[in-house]
Amino acid sequence: MGLNDTIVKEVINMDDLTRLVQEEIKRQYKSVRQFSFAVDIPLSTINSALHNGIGGSSFDTVLQICHVLGIKAFQVDNPFYLTDDMQQILNKYVELDDYGRHTVSSVIQVEYDRCSKGQPAFPTRGKTQKPSASQAADDE
Secondary structure (H helix, E strand, O other): OOHHHHHHHHHHHHHHHHHHHHHHHHHHOOOHHHHHHHHOOOHHHHHHHHHHOHHHOOHHHHHHHHHHHOOEEEOOOOOEEEOHHHHHHHHHHHOOOHHHHHHHHHHHHHHHHHHHOOOOOOEEOOEEOOOOHHHHHHHO
16 A cells, blocks of 8 residues: 555545534534534634545644544544444443344344445335334334
8 A cells, every 4th residue: 555545545534534523513513603612613613624624624623623522533544433422332332241242233234234225214105204102012
């Protein structure tokens, strides 16, 4: 792998971080402006980071943004970004026995396959709809 491949790979991975930051801002705050106030970083700096990619921001800015959003970044060969929600899931997963881990892995694989094929969660006459509580109980 040459230097250009490494640079491209880092840019692609940094775009993953930018997307994750955008998703977490939408999820946790009503607007980028509110997030800007919460993190005490100028709105123009946040907008620039989201538009041009987090990689163009200073290291301190990236750390501050990630800290406030609860994003932990792990760097080995491939960067892996972990939100607080994902950390809670992993903490629970670690406590499971072999049967529980197998069950979780099976469900994740089924859902991954469904999502990667673009299938709706609950198909009914061409619409996506959650089952009622009574329907869910009947299925058990």
